[in-house]
Amino acid sequence: MDxxxxxxxxxHILLDEIGVEGQQRLLDGSALVIGAGGLGSPVALYLGTAGVGRxxxxxxxxxxxxxLQRQIAHAQARIGLPKVESAAAAIAALNPQLTVTALRRRADAALLDELIAGADVVLDCSDNFTTRQAVNRACVHHAKPLISGAAIGFDGQISVYDSRRAEAPCYACLFPPEARYEEARCATMGVFAPLVGIIGSLQAAEALKLLAGISDVSGESLAGRLLMLDARRMEWTEIAVQRDMQCSVCAERRAGS
Incomplete structure (x- = not known):
């Protein structure tokens, strides 16, 4: 560092848990953010200001x-621009020293396989079940930690799915891809503006802990724990989650590892 x-x-450097070495790990780190909307906005901004290098x-x-009611990486003057370009501009205004790659692409299986292979952490900030399952599948395949958040109405949730750990569940252990879930979209259900900031900030915090090595030394990630927020009462609920030994996504890969 100069x-x-x-x-x-x-x-950051003043914090014993980070210090110079931890900050250097952030500068050397790589994060992949899927989605540049309500959750992706605070995720991208906090990872950028914290110095995640790529x-x-x-x-x-x-x-x-x-x-614009909730997606704080964007601005009135950038209406019509791709969200990834708008978010990249917001990050550059805060921290021009980083390398930001903006891909206006749908996160399909082929693209995810390519990008996740080169990432240190993956943050799922998408808004649909199909993408979440595709991201999880690629993270399991490449043994990359996944920080997944969701927010709709006044309800949010976050967890870490770290398939590097033998005992940790993957996203599909909790939400099997073969099950049927009713899609809830902001366009029809609405969303409380600060909720995506709360959940997105927690996603960024978990990613920074993993990248800086805090979770390995003096802390714990949310792997194996699902946090749920009812923002009407501002009440958190935590539940322990276990691996599904018959999971259609992670059971076979881990059995062979």
């Missing part, structure tokens, strides 16, 4: 007026 970086990240943003949507 003198400017030492000053920029000084409040960020890849994937989203195929454009900024719309209805997004």
């Amino acid at each position: 003198d400017e970086q030492l000053l920029r990240y000084s409040r 960020l890849t943003l994937v989203d195929d949507d454009a900024v719309d007026l209805t997004n």
Whole structure:
């Protein structure tokens, strides 16, 4: 790190759990963010300000007026631009030292397989079940930690699915791909604006802990724990989650590892 970086990240460096070595790990780290909307906005901004050296943003949507109620990476002047380009501009305004790759692409299986192979952590900030399952499948295949968040109405949830750990469940252990779930979209259900900020900030925190090595040394990630928030009462519920030994996604891969 040069003198400017030492000053920029000084409040992190002062933390015993991070220090110079942990901050350098962040600068050397790579994060893949799927979705640049409500959850992806705080995720991208916090990872950028914290100094994660390489960020890849994937989203195929454009900024719309209805997004601005909650998607804080975007601005009135950028309506109509691809969300990934808008988010990249917001990150650059805060921290121009990073490498940000903006991909206006749908996160299909082929793209995810390519991108997840080169990422240190993956953050699922998407808004549909199909994408979540595809992201999880690729993370299990490449043994990459996945930080998954969701928010709709006044309800949010977050967990870490770390398939590097033999005892940790994957997303499909909790939400089997063969099960049927009713899709809930912001466009029809609505979403409380600060809720996506709360959940997205927690996703960024979990990613930073993993990248800096905090979870390995003096802390615990959310692997094996699902946090759920009822923002009406501002009440958190935590439940322990276990691996499904018959999981259609992770059981076979882990049995052979």
